[in-house]
Amino acid sequence: MSPRGNVIRRTYEQARNEPGLIRNILVVAGLLGLAVVVGGYIFSQARANWPWEQEFRFTATFDSAPAVSPGNGQEVRIAGVKVGEIREADVNERGQAELAITIDPQYKVYEDARLVLRPKSPLNEMYIEFSPGTPAARELQDGDTLPSAASVAPVQVDEVFGHLDANTQDALTTLLAQSDASMASFPDALPPGVRATDAMLTRMQPLAEALQNRRDLIARLMTSLGTISDTVGKNDKRLADLATSMQKTLQTTGDNSQAVDAVLRELPQVTDRLREATGGVQGLSDQLDPTLDNLREAGDTLPGALDRLTTTVDTAGEVVDKAAPVLDEAKPVVADLRPLVSDLNGSLPNVKSASGRLDELTGNSLPYLDDLQAFVFNTNSAYSLKDANGGILRGMQQYSPESVTGLLGLTRSHPQLFQDPSGAGVPPGADPRPVVPDLPIGSSN
Numbered sequence: 001m002s003p004r005g006n007v008i009r010r011t012y013e014q015a016r017n018e019p020g021l022i023r024n025i026l027v028v029a030g031l032l033g034l035a036v037v038v039g040g041y042i043f044s045q046a047r048a049n050w051p052w053e054q055e056f057r058f059t060a061t062f063d064s065a066p067a068v069s070p071g072n073g074q075e076v077r078i079a080g081v082k083v084g085e086i087r088e089a090d091v092n093e094r095g096q097a098e099l100a101i102t103i104d105p106q107y108k109v110y111e112d113a114r115l116v117l118r119p120k121s122p123l124n125e126m127y128i129e130f131s132p133g134t135p136a137a138r139e140l141q142d143g144d145t146l147p148s149a150a151s152v153a154p155v156q157v158d159e160v161f162g163h164l165d166a167n168t169q170d171a172l173t174t175l176l177a178q179s180d181a182s183m184a185s186f187p188d189a190l191p192p193g194v195r196a197t198d199a200m201l202t203r204m205q206p207l208a209e210a211l212q213n214r215r216d217l218i219a220r221l222m223t224s225l226g227t228i229s230d231t232v233g234k235n236d237k238r239l240a241d242l243a244t245s246m247q248k249t250l251q252t253t254g255d256n257s258q259a260v261d262a263v264l265r266e267l268p269q270v271t272d273r274l275r276e277a278t279g280g281v282q283g284l285s286d287q288l289d290p291t292l293d294n295l296r297e298a299g300d301t302l303p304g305a306l307d308r309l310t311t312t313v314d315t316a317g318e319v320v321d322k323a324a325p326v327l328d329e330a331k332p333v334v335a336d337l338r339p340l341v342s343d344l345n346g347s348l349p350n351v352k353s354a355s356g357r358l359d360e361l362t363g364n365s366l367p368y369l370d371d372l373q374a375f376v377f378n379t380n381s382a383y384s385l386k387d388a389n390g391g392i393l394r395g396m397q398q399y400s401p402e403s404v405t406g407l408l409g410l411t412r413s414h415p416q417l418f419q420d421p422s423g424a425g426v427p428p429g430a431d432p433r434p435v436v437p438d439l440p441i442g443s444s445n
Contacts, residue, residue, distance in 0.1 A: 055084070055102040059145040060115050060128075064153045065089060065097035067124040068117075075127040076101055083107055086128065096148055101128070112137040115151040126154075 016022065068074065068089050076084040084103030092098050103109070110133030120127050140146070161169065 054105050056105040056107070056109070057087075057100065057102045057142055058109060058140055059143075060099050060101055060151055061092070061146060061148040062097045062099060062115075062117060062151045062153050063148050065099060065117060065126075066154070066156055067119070067126045068097070068099065069126075070100070074125075076103055076130050077127060078107065078130050078132060083130070098145070099128075101130075103130075107132055108135075109140040110134060110137040111140065111146075111150075113140070113146060113150055115146070117151070117153050119154060 014021075068086060070086050070089045074086045075082045076086065084101060086099050087102050088100035090098045090100075113133040114131040116129045117126055118129055119125060161172070164172065
């Protein structure tokens with residue numbers, strides 16, 4: 001192991017053997033780290049000038065530079081954006097202030113540049129509003145100097161007072177003192193006067209509005225008169241033609257005065273006729289009012305009816321669209337039914353006479369419907385090829401004397417049901433009533 005490694009190892013062993021030493025070392029290291037972070041942040045906000053920064057430096061000459069503090073971050077702005085700051089201030093041999101200014105090198109400065117020294121706040125914290133000039137002038141190089149003609153310095157209050165004579169300064173001092181005394185009694189003395197002034201101005205408002213309207217009307221009148229005068233002055237020929245036309249019109253009216261008098265005498269009759277016609281129109285309007293009211297009511301009802309009709313038409317359209325395929329399929333069926341309908345028309349009289357005789361048969365058959373239902377059910381059960389256990393070949397048939405006797409009784413009561421086509425009829429003594437065979441419910445395999 002190297003000698004340096006031995007020293008570190010020995011130091012570590014001593015620190016571990018010393019109670020609390022490692023903790024103290026960690027605390028000191030933490031404080032040093034925190035101090036480095038805080039110091040770095042403070043140093044970054046202190047507007048430090050790093051040696052490696054790229055900047056363009058030139059000198060601007062001012063007649064005076066009040067409240068300028070170089071190196072304290074006083075800004076140089078272009079269009080309100082900070083682009084640099086004032087680094088140094090000096091006085092040349094002519095008694096003018098020379099300010100060393102640095103800006104970002106991406107901005108070019110020309111000889112027609114303009115610099116204005118302005119206060120940022122009432123505390124006279126200054127900054128320079130800078131206009132870099134135009135490419136039409138020569139571009140400045142690093143270290144060049146702009147003359148005082150390119151700069152403007154602010155006017156200070158003491159400069160204004162310094163040009164006043166002694167009497168004026170005394171009077172101004174007295175004015176400021178009296179103003180101070182007036183402002184001290186402002187809460188008690190000024191509000192009543194202000195309220196009285198407000199009331200007077202409120203009462204004078206209509207007068208001021210009337211005067212303003214009068215002033216506007218006079219201005220419009222003068223403008224119109226000026227326009228008319230200008231137009232007339234430029235159109236002498238038209239004015240002469242207008243006067244000549246007016247003279248001819250008056251002369252023609254004088255020559256036709258008799259005709260005009262006749263027209264005026266007929267005017268009363270025309271007025272009477274107009275009055276009668278107006279009365280007739282009034283009566284017609286009275287008769288039209290109820291009609292218009294009815295039309296208005298109908299107009300109010302019509303939109304709802306049209307909406308419902310539209311809905312109906314839409315629904316009918318859907319029905320027609322859906323029925324079109326059915327109608328196309330039904331055309332061959334209808335064509336095939338036409339001969340059958342013709343044959344049915346000839347058979348209807350015979351069917352009508354036969355249906356009249358069926359009433360009695362139907363009435364007599366009603367009591368036996370329950371027996372007929374049981375017969376159909378039992379027959380279906382007996383001759384079915386499957387049961388609850390599944391399909392199987394099976395069959396069963398049973399006859400009894402009651403079945404034959406019931407059939408003979410039905411023959412006697414309704415001989416027309418068992419007539420032989422050959423005309424032989426039913427044997428005497430036979431019962432013509434159909435009796436359902438007494439079949440057992442269920443089946444056997």
